Amino acid sequence: MSLLERLNNDMKQAMKNKEKDKLTVIRMVKASLQNEAIKLQVSELSENDELTVLSREVKQRKDSLLEFEKAGREDLVDKLKAELVILEEYLPKQLTEEELSTIVKETIAEVNASSKSDMGKVMAALMPKVKGKADGGHVNRIVQQHLS
The missing domain is CATH 1.10.10.410 (Arc Repressor Mutant, subunit A)
Structure with missing residues (x-):
């Protein structure tokens, strides 16, 4: 199953379960994947390209997390940590x-x-x-x- 299919299935499930935060993150990732496909002028991204986009999304959130922690914005820190947990579900298993x-x-x-x-x-x-x-x-x- 491709990442996009997985995201679509999870999006439907999140809608049914009324999981607003998960739905928001999935929509952001889907938008990033679509933007990348447009940028590369392809109809469908390769698995490698999808992984690049996902990694970029995770990295952006980790960078923002550090900045928010420095600024003492605990509300945003908690939100970003929750987003990271959702995003990491879609990444391959991390190496030890x-x-x-x-x-x-x-x-x-x-x-x-x-x-x-x-x-x-x-x-x-x-x-x-x-x-x-x-x-x-x-x-x-x-x-x-x-x-x-």
Whole structure:
């Protein structure tokens, strides 16, 4: 089942169950997916493109969450945390620290990286492997640990 079909099914269910917050988040994600399809001039997004859009939505909310926490806006913090929980249902299962570390070690060996100056090569080869399954900042920190 594609992401769009899943979103449509969940949207109908949220309407039936009168879950306003979930309905709002699903509509926002659907709008983002449609906007991306228009931008790319395609009728249907690939799974990879859908994952990119979802990851972008999660990242935006995490960034906003940090800003709202700094500003002491607990009302908005709670709202964003609830949105993140809903969005993360649609992301692939996240990699554990050990799984991510293993993939990083394999990728470092593949590109023959030896120092921090090879960081770009490692990240370029690694990110497609973990797309949607791990946060980019977290991946970056692990790569730095292994290259130092």
